[in-house]
Amino acid sequence: MAEQGKKLQVEVAYARPDVQEIIPLEVAPGTTVQQAIELSGILEQFPEIDLAQNKLGIFGKITRGDTELQERDRVEIYRPLIADPKESRRRRAAKKDAPGETEQGAE
Numbered sequence: 001m002a003e004q005g006k007k008l009q010v011e012v013a014y015a016r017p018d019v020q021e022i023i024p025l026e027v028a029p030g031t032t033v034q035q036a037i038e039l040s041g042i043l044e045q046f047p048e049i050d051l052a053q054n055k056l057g058i059f060g061k062i063t064r065g066d067t068e069l070q071e072r073d074r075v076e077i078y079r080p081l082i083a084d085p086k087e088s089r090r091r092r093a094a095k096k097d098a099p100g101e102t103e104q105g106a107e
Contacts, residue, residue: 011074012040014049021045022074033058033075034065042077049077 007026014021023040033056043049055078057063069075
């Protein structure tokens with residue numbers, strides 16, 4: 001249990017293909033995931049973040065914005081997937097299983 005008045009050390013993280021940002025914060029016990037995100041200033045840094053759309057997590061585990069943080073938690077803001085992972089695997093497998101695909105019209 002956190003002592004009254006003791007601050008928690010947490011981080012807020014967000015990454016795009018071109019940049020990764022991890023912001024260390026000191027927050028009061030009882031601070032939620034959403035509150036930490038707002039306190040971090042990351043929403044101003046990355047205006048594309050939409051907390052109504054982006055999933056949130058703590059160390060890779062999906063969580064809700066009203067989850068209270070614990071000491072040393074890392075809040076992660078996930079970008080939406082640009083492609084369905086299952087469909088991407090199917091396409092790669094089909095491409096691998098189709099030898100001579102570039103010669104198809106030569107018959």
